[in-house]
Amino acid sequence: MRAVTYDSFASDNSRLKVGDVPAPKVGPGQVLIEVRAAGVNPVDWKVMAGGLDGMMDAVFPVIPGWDVAGVVRGLGPDTPEFAPGDEVMSYARKDVVHAGTFAEYVSVSADDVARKPAAFDWNQAGGLPLAGMTAQRALDRLEIGPDDVLLIHAASGGVGSLAVQIARDRGARVIGTASEKNHDYLRELGAEPVAYGEGLADRVGEMAPGGVSAVADFAGGQLDTTLAVLRPEGRHVSVADNEVEKHGGHWIWVRPDGTGLAELAALADRGALKVEVAETFSLDRVGDAFDASRSGHTRGKLVITP
The missing domain is CATH 3.90.180.10 (Medium-chain alcohol dehydrogenases, catalytic domain)
Structure with a gap:
């Protein structure tokens, strides 16, 4: 072959x-x-x-x-x-x-x-498969539900865009970082976009004055911002920065799992995931x-x- x-x-x-x-x-x-x-x-x-x-x-x-x-x-x-x-x-x-x-x-x-x-x-x-299951595992580890305000770093990327959709299907409010050119795309997915870069923590603070309950980092290098905007009882994960484990977070490494992948297929077939x-x-x-x-x-x- x-x-x-x-x-x-x-x-x-x-x-x-x-x-x-x-x-x-x-x-x-x-x-x-x-x-x-x-x-x-x-x-x-x-x-x-x-x-x-x-x-x-x-x-x-x-x-x-x-x-x-x-x-x-x-x-x-x-x-x-x-x-x-x-x-x-x-x-x-x-x-x-x-x-x-x-x-x-x-x-x-x-x-x-x-x-x-x-x-x-x-x-x-x-x-x-890999992007979808990474998003899925991150949100499962965070136990995302309808009471959450979730910040997603790199929300317009391959993993982040799928995480937005899965989190919205679970009823969470989602704030997503992206460049300005991708803000309309994030709105289409159901997220509230925010520009990444200097001043990000202040911008997120204006959108969620009480802080966010959970953070999913799909970019890396975002730990300071994550800790600045996270509520005291908040949860956070990263797929790119194992330093989060020193600050109460979890480093995500997705496993092959046909059952979990079938759950994503079901979301796709009912129009909740693209x-x-x-x-x-x-x-x-x-x-x-x-x-x-x-x-x-x-x-x-x-x-x-x-």
Whole structure:
């Protein structure tokens, strides 16, 4: 099969190449997915740069990518949950960095697979798993409900925009940081936008004079602002800054979970969740997708379409 690979860590795209590799084996309890779309996430190029080498083993050559949406083409032994032809999606991270989703096929544990939302096209479904489940896990850890005033740092980004929608569906009031150009977008999602940068704590204080009850940081480097606007009994999480743990917060690292992903699919199918796709790329243009992701200025998901 055709796949994107790299044979050593690199902080740029110099080790990326496209070529033929052996098709994945399908073990007990696994499904073989023909990839229709695979979302790009910052972790993909951070892993390629060796950013998780202290946490996860890598077996080269590595196929990058942890998101997938596609069609079931094969089943391992004792996998009654799915059948060939099923349209599915998955957050397909494995314990070892090796066989990712930027390829024509990927094998995934059935426990980590959910059925694709009927309301989503392939690209939207391929962009949902990691970002959506990160948002979901953050809000679950915060126990967000209708009595909350939630501040979301980087609310117009891939994770933040999904967190806005999930929190609003749970009845919370949401204040979201973003650049001015994305304020109308946040209003469409149901958030009250506020410009990030110097003076942010004062601006949030004007919008919520009593402070906010919870903060979800999807940007990093926001701890001082978080602590300045948070009520004394407030809760906070970050996906980008483990320093929050020294101040009563929680560092979020999302786990593959087919059941949680199915909950997001149900939200999508009842119209409570949407994924904005910024651009799609062929396997030959994964480097361009990584460059766009590194820029930090993309609104919506970048998606690989093998």
